[in-house]
Amino acid sequence: MEFVRSPCLSLSSALTSAFLLSASSFAPSSPPRPLVPLPPFRHAFVVNPRPRPNPLFSGSPDDLPSFGDLPGLPKIVDPADRPSLSVDTGGKLAFKQTEEDEEALPINYRRPEVWRDADPLKFPREGVKLITFDAVGTLIRMTTSVGMFYREALNQAFGYVRLPRPDLFTAAFREAHRQQNAAYPCYGKNDGMTGEEWWRTVVRDTYRNMYDLFDDADLVEELESEDGEVFEAVFQQLYNEDFTGEEAWELLPDAYRTLRRLALWREQGGPRIGIVSNSDARLSRILYALGIEEYFDFVLTAEGTGSAKPDGDMFRIALREAQVEDPRLAAHVGNDFGKDCRCAAEAGWHGIWMHEDKFDLPEDVPDALDFSTAGDLVGVLAMYGVAPETREILTTRDIYEDGNYGFHWKVWDDHAYQLEGRDFREWSTNTME
Structure with missing residues (x-):
């Protein structure tokens, strides 16, 4: 594994870092900081609230120790003496408490309106047999807009010319995609089409929607020429290159770590893991x-099954694939409330809405709908008692900085550990792979 420092800072940040690091030399001596493997952009690791333990999960070799295990730090509170808290995954510093524990909530705390926790008697957490995920927006996301790729592919195939803004290409794509999906759902699976044929129409109609905005008449002529050389080059670049790999797709924070935790739990008798997505058959290549x-x-896709969410058929197919008879022992995680959470819940599953920064439920949610919410993927792990000790966050500051970026006192609740003069992120990053 290559060991690198985090990306370059702006000039002002670099000068600030230099000043802070120089000032730190007057502090008591400490061990030199080793180079550590870092992601391509600034990440840090912060401590999770301790979730309720899962007796069926024994942890993993790469688990980070608790505060009390950190060398040189006093153990303020023994973990065994902490109250059994169930993490409220829908809010910041939000704990689901019993009435007796209500006084332990932070001052002026108000649980977010979006918070929901499905009945654990109806959907047992420890006995779950299957956990599936939506793909786009839940585990993976695009690196930039669709329009940027369509614009750049055209430039590469035709030669760089003046073209409209990427957002106009994005709008043209969305309209072409909407019309094609309405005419031939599930990528034409049930109409005798292949996914490649389906997408060829979308790509062609996307550019045709832009013809009025092109300044170069020769470009339109080339795209509509009988030999189709320019269009074919553009299509192959988009369909077989850009949208099948790392150029267009990236993992969401904590996606890789979440899947590793679930895979370890599966090895210990935990649930099977699957994908239920409205994507096409290229999804496996992307993953x-x-x-x-x-x-x-x-991995179930709309093209592969001929069915798409919110149709409940995909969830019935998933149960067959996992050989699970009782849908109450299956859970589905997704970022789209209607197509993921509500659809799964109506199919008898434990629907989990990963709401991220949305803190209001849709207006048409039935009162009787039993489902859960999670702020992110670590929140999903916390529901099942298999969350790691830390979570990954994006930062706007370099991970090596001292000064006001270091913290000396971290309180998650009334039963807290104290960090005296130590930066936990520095320690936790050095322990990560």
Whole structure:
């Protein structure tokens, strides 16, 4: 594994870092900081609130120790003496408490309106047999806009000319995609089409929607020429290159770590892991390129099954794939409330809405709908008592800085550990792979 420092700072940040690091030399001596493997952008690791333990999960070799295990730090509170708290995954510093524990909530704390926790008697956490995920927006996301790729592919095939803004290409794509999906759902699976044929129409209609905005008449002529050389080059670049790998797709924070935890739990008798997505058949190639395909027992797509969410058929197919008879022992995680959470819940599953920064439920949610919410993927792990000790966060500051970026006192609740003059992120990063 290559060991690198984090990316360059702006000039002002670099000068600030230099000043702070120089000032730190007057502090008591400390061990030199080794180079550590870092992601391509600034990440840090902060401590999770301790979730309720899962007796069926024994942890993993790469687990980070608790505060009390950190060398040189006093153990303020023994972990065994902490109250059994169930993490409220829907809010910041939000704990689901019993009435007796309500006084332990932070001052002026108000649980977010979006918070929901499905009945654990109806959907047992420890006995779950299957956990599936949506793909786009839940585990993976695009590196930039669709329009940027369509614009750049055209430039490369035709020669760089003046073209409209990427957002106009994005709008043209969305309209072409909407019309094609309405006419031939599930990538034409049930109409005798292949996914490649389906997408060829979308790409052609996307550019045709832009013809009025092109300044170069020769470009339109080339795209509509009988030999189709320019269009074919553009299509192959988009369909077989850009949108099948790391150029267009990246993992969401904590996606890789979440899947590793679930895979370890599966090895210990935990649930099977699957994908239920409205994507096309190229999804497996994308997951392979991002290094996570091996964690799934199966990958169901709209093109492969001929069904798409919110149709409940995909969830029935998933149960058959996992050989699970009782849907209450299956959970589905997704970022789209209607197509993921509500659809799964109506199919009898434990629907989990990963709401991220949305803190209001849709207006048409039935009162009787039983489902859960999670702020992110670590929140999902916390529901099942298999969350790691830390979570990954994005930062706007370099991870090596001292001064006001270091923290000396971290309180998650009334039962807290104290960090005296130590930066936990520095320690936790050095322990990560």
